[in-house]
Amino acid sequence: MTLNLMDVPTQAGGWFKPKEAASAVAILLEVKSFDRQRPTPNGPKDSVLADIAIFHSADHLDAGRPEVFKGQRIEQTVLARDLETVVGGAVLVTVTQVPPTKPGAHPAWVWRQVSDPLIVQKVMAYADQRDAAVQAAAASAPSFD
Structure with missing residues (x-):
């Protein structure tokens, strides 16, 4: 039997701070869940749980080495609703x-779609490289059958 391994969406990555990613060349958001009006200490908020890869510079992009956050929470109103x-x-x-x-x-934080084909390609x-590494690791895992 072949396993279809999936990640359990858990909040282990803290909260997304747009100011820290404002100068990034590209941000890859893999959205795991959306919660409408999730209870928080500051009142209910729309909330997104996502895996985030931030390419802070062209060098990080060229090397394929982003800063990765698994299970990060996004609760800024406009940012969360755009990802629903x-x-x-x-x-x-x-x-x-x-x-x-x-x-x-106050000024609002908003997403801007990356349209540069070279950035998209990188x-x-x-x-693709990340997924291939995961598949290679799964293939080399021992079989308990």
Whole structure:
């Protein structure tokens, strides 16, 4: 029998801080779950649980070595709601702030889709290499049959 190994979506990666990823060249978000109005100490919030790979610079992108966070929680309102329809999938984005539309409001963090084909190609190569390493590790695991 062949096993279909999957990760259990758990929050082990803390909370996503957009300010720390604002200068990233690319962010690969693999969305595991979306919770509408999840209870928090600061009141209910829309919340996303995701695995995040942040390519902070072109060098990290070229080397295929992102900073990886498994099970990170995203609770910024606009960021979380934009990912509601992506559960089970992935997006390649950057994050930036947009000025407020109302006087006295705070700037909002928003996702921007990565459209540069060279960046997309390099991130896809990273994902293919990562998946191949996982398959190789699973193939070399002992069989208990």
